[in-house]
Amino acid sequence: MLQTLKKLLRFFMSDEPPNIHCLLPRIVNYSNIFDWANGILGRDYETTCLCFLDSLEHCKADRSPQYKFLKAFFTLCLDEKTHKIGIIVDRRPAESIDIETKDASPLPIVSSSPLSMSPSPSVERLQAALGKGGKSVTADDRVMIPKFGLRKDLDGLAIKEFGSYITLNTLTIPDKRTSMSAPQFAKLLEIAHEIAPIYELKEKNCYWFALLIFLVVKKRTGGTENGGDKIERRGRLWNYKLGGTTPSIDDEGGVPNHEYERALGDFQASHHHDFIISSTHLSRLT
Numbered sequence: 001m002l003q004t005l006k007k008l009l010r011f012f013m014s015d016e017p018p019n020i021h022c023l024l025p026r027i028v029n030y031s032n033i034f035d036w037a038n039g040i041l042g043r044d045y046e047t048t049c050l051c052f053l054d055s056l057e058h059c060k061a062d063r064s065p066q067y068k069f070l071k072a073f074f075t076l077c078l079d080e081k082t083h084k085i086g087i088i089v090d091r092r093p094a095e096s097i098d099i100e101t102k103d104a105s106p107l108p109i110v111s112s113s114p115l116s117m118s119p120s121p122s123v124e125r126l127q128a129a130l131g132k133g134g135k136s137v138t139a140d141d142r143v144m145i146p147k148f149g150l151r152k153d154l155d156g157l158a159i160k161e162f163g164s165y166i167t168l169n170t171l172t173i174p175d176k177r178t179s180m181s182a183p184q185f186a187k188l189l190e191i192a193h194e195i196a197p198i199y200e201l202k203e204k205n206c207y208w209f210a211l212l213i214f215l216v217v218k219k220r221t222g223g224t225e226n227g228g229d230k231i232e233r234r235g236r237l238w239n240y241k242l243g244g245t246t247p248s249i250d251d252e253g254g255v256p257n258h259e260y261e262r263a264l265g266d267f268q269a270s271h272h273h274d275f276i277i278s279s280t281h282l283s284r285l286t
Contacts, residue, residue: 016148017148017149018047020039020044020047020048021039021044022039022040022044022145023040023044023047023051023076023083024085024148025145025148026147026148027147028145028157029144029145030142030143030144031142031143031145032140032142032143033089033141033142033143033186033189033190033193037186037187037189040182040183040186041187047076048076048181048182048183050076051074051076051085051181051182052075052179052180052181052182053074053173053179053180053182053221054172054173054179055072055171055172055173055223056071056072056171056213056214056217057072057073057167057169057170057171058167058168058169058170058171058210059071059158059165059166059167060165060166060168061164061165062163062165063162063163063164067090067162067206068090068206068209068211069158069162069165069206069210070088070214071086071087071088071089071154071158071167072086072088072185073085073086073151074086074087074149084149085151086145086146086149086151086154087143087144088142088144088145088157088158088161089141089143089210089213090144090206091139091140091141091142091199092139092199092206093137093138093140093199094139094140136198137198137199138197138198138199139193139196139204139209140199141189141192141209143189144161169226170225171214171217171224171225171226172226173222173223174223174224175222178221180217180220185217187267188216188263188267191263191266191267191270192209192212192213194266195212195259195262196209207254208255212255212259212260215260216260216263216264216267220267
């Protein structure tokens with residue numbers, strides 16, 4: 001009896017976050033989006049429904065080929081405690097490709113180790129590896145979370161993975177009643193992958209993936225976008241610079257309109273019920 005009371009006392013007095021691997025991991029967590037979503041939408045669903053998106057940052061690495069990625073910031077309210085969580089989302093080719101060069105040994109484009117700091121290859125070398133005909137390479141869409149999901153460690157994790165980078169656009173969601181829950185965000189990542197499961201250098205690449213998610217979140221939440229050029233204009237410029245098809249007026253930031261509309265439609269259809277659930281949870285917290 002005494003031991004039980006001591007354990008309960010340590011639990012209530014501890015400042016250590018609860019053990020929720022998909023949000024508050026005990027170590028730095030690198031996951032495929034489907035593995036991450038399994039925790040968010042499955043075993044931890046009752047808890048993750050209490051976790052809501054605050055903002056989304058669209059970022060660009062400085063080193064070639066200037067990978068684009070997203071930093072997502074969530075707030076989890078659990079047991080009268082508030083946990084501020086940060087994660088990184090990105091897309092890359094799933095398999096390692098060795099490129100023979102005259103001046104150097106083969107360079108792995110994508111290391112199997114998540115902690116690799118190998119210099120990212122140029123767009124030209126990526127093209128050479130994938131082939132002009134467009135070698136089919138499965139897209140590896142990932143979620144990275146610092147230990148305990150600590151936001152203060154998110155910048156260091158991004159630098160370790162991508163090198164120095166800049167934030168291009170920030171989406172802030174001022175009204176929590178229109179925010180997106182962690183399960184809804186996880187489902188959106190799955191939908192984006194299902195639309196384009198194959199990585200393509202000039203189209204379904206990291207630029208496309210980040211743009212599509214940013215645009216759908218912006219539309220669905222009514223968030224406020226800040227920073228330089230609007231995301232739509234940036235997307236069109238990047239698409240053109242990569243040599244992709246010149247976007248038409250019907251494109252959403254360089255993302256073909258039919259892909260954007262499908263993502264929105266699939267998202268709303270699959271999670272209409274969860275929006276009701278999340279709104280109920282949120283009403284209890286506010």
